[in-house]
Amino acid sequence: MNEHVLDIRFSSALKAMLYLAATAEQDPADPPTSSSAQLADILATNPSLVRKLLVPLVHGGLVESTKGRTGGARLARPAHEITLAEIYRCSVGDKPLWACRPDTASCEATANTEEFFSRLNADTEQAVLGVLGGRTLADSLAEVRALGETAPR
Template sequence: MSDTRLARMLHVLVHMHLLGGGETSETIAKMLNTNPVVVRRTMAALKEKGIVRSAGGRSGGWRIAKGADEITVEQVHDALQTGSAFSIALSRDHITCPVEGAVNTFLDQAMADAERALRTRFAGTTIQDLANAFV
């Protein structure tokens, strides 16, 4: 099953930046066709990392906590997920088999290379960059 949280939260953050104001969990939930409870849980993870802040009351809701040029895709990714972005698992069915060992070594190195490249790209791209790509 694919994890769409990163794509969905980047979408939300770009909209929040472009709209310049706060958005309620209900508004974000409508945008994403999901439940406000799911939005609050996901936004809480972003809040914990200082990406968004929340306020209660009539003019409350979620707001971006810092400039769009200061929030990287990597920061959003790390707020939502720990560990590798890849879900490919190595086989451990035949740990004494040299073929399985060679395959696992190859896959492990390839995923490490891909993870480094992905993280470099994520670290070098901000919410502002994504907004600029839209405009």
């Protein structure tokens, strides 16, 4: 049944990365770190889940993390050098956008849907990565801020 649950890893990772990008602007030469508790507040979740969310971002070279009471996370590179495609790939891994029901070969129309679906998924993912690859974290932070300026109050 878990296969039908919406996957929020990318949106959670992106929200955390936007927060880290905003805090990095405070002192670009020596950006402050954000604790997992601070990020948990931003994401409305618990610090343990945040630490699990950060692991692939650290392994992907997008986030630096230091342990201990004064430790925390910060961007490993400037926000203008990080694409949304990188964040997506790190947070989602090789998981496809969607899964196909197995072929049942019950009729000509459904006999090869698994292969068709696999190809459709690959094409769609390439399109998604193309869009995300054209946007940087810095661009996205500016866009989010602009949306806040035009939002009705």
